[in-house]
Amino acid sequence: MITVKENVLNVDEFNSLYDAVGWGAYEREVSLKALQNTFYSVSIYDGDSIIGYGRLIGDGICFLYIHDVMVLPEYQSQKIGTMIMKNLLQKVSTVQKKNPSLRLYLGASLGKEGFYRKFGFLSREEAGLGSGMIYQGEEKID
Ligand SMILES: CC(C)(COP(=O)(O)OP(=O)(O)OC[C@H]1O[C@@H](n2cnc3c(N)ncnc32)[C@H](O)[C@@H]1OP(=O)(O)O)[C@@H](O)C(=O)NCCC(=O)NCCS
Known part of the structure; x- marks a missing residue:
């Protein structure tokens, strides 16, 4: 049976899904901190096995970001x-x-834009809001 649980804080499940979708996994303490600082999450199970996950991060009132939406490849x-x-x-x-x-x-991975469009998401450019940007500087931030 497929079930949904909210705000589960399970590093092994999180890392195993990260691995399964090909993103590699963070160090355990990095994942733990990330989960602890998450505003809201859903974990999807088939029986006792994790098969999907997604989370919201942000300040909880003005800005929220959808991150780490991942479904086990066989599901x-x-x-x-x-x-x-x-x-x-x-x-x-x-x-x-x-x-x-x-x-x-949210930041859609390359090729995943169509999935998010189904839920009403547009690129920032399409919404007339300018570009979404990501920091890729090599300078260390002191
Ligand atoms: C992207 C992902 C979360 C989609 O989950 P899923 O369970 O396979 O998607 P669903 O079965 O709910 O699909 C819903 C709809 O989106 C469509 N869709 C799914 N992936 C799509 C894609 N990459 N591009 C366009 N449409 C897509 C489906 O065809 C379906 O359309 P329909 O409603 O017309 O039938 C899943 O493929 C995944 O975990 N991928 C690896 C991790 C990843 O890249 N996550 C996104 C990071 S930004």
Whole structure:
């Protein structure tokens, strides 16, 4: 049976999904800190086994970011990603009731844009908001 759990803080599950989707895994203490600092997350299980995960990070009221939406390869194309997104967006809508100006962002991996478009996401350029940018400087930030 497929079940959804909120705010599970399980480094092994998180890292195993990271590995399974080909992203490699962080050091355990890095993953633990990341999970502890997460605003909201959903974990999807088939029985006792983790098959999907997604999380919201941010300040919890003005800016939220969707990150780490991942579905075990053998469970992809079975609407598990949709289940993750619907749960995250449901949480976002509760925050939006407190702050209608809330901005929700995500960074789509190359080739995954079409998945997020199904849930109403546009590129920042399409929304007339300029570019999304990522820091790739090699200078150390002291
Ligand atoms: C991207 C991912 C989360 C999608 O999850 P999923 O469970 O396979 O997706 P779903 O079955 O819920 O698909 C929902 C819809 O999105 C579409 N879709 C899925 N992946 C897509 C893609 N890469 N491009 C375009 N559309 C896509 C599906 O065809 C489906 O369309 P439909 O509603 O018309 O049938 C999953 O493939 C995954 O974990 N990939 C590896 C990790 C990753 O890249 N995550 C995204 C990081 S930004």
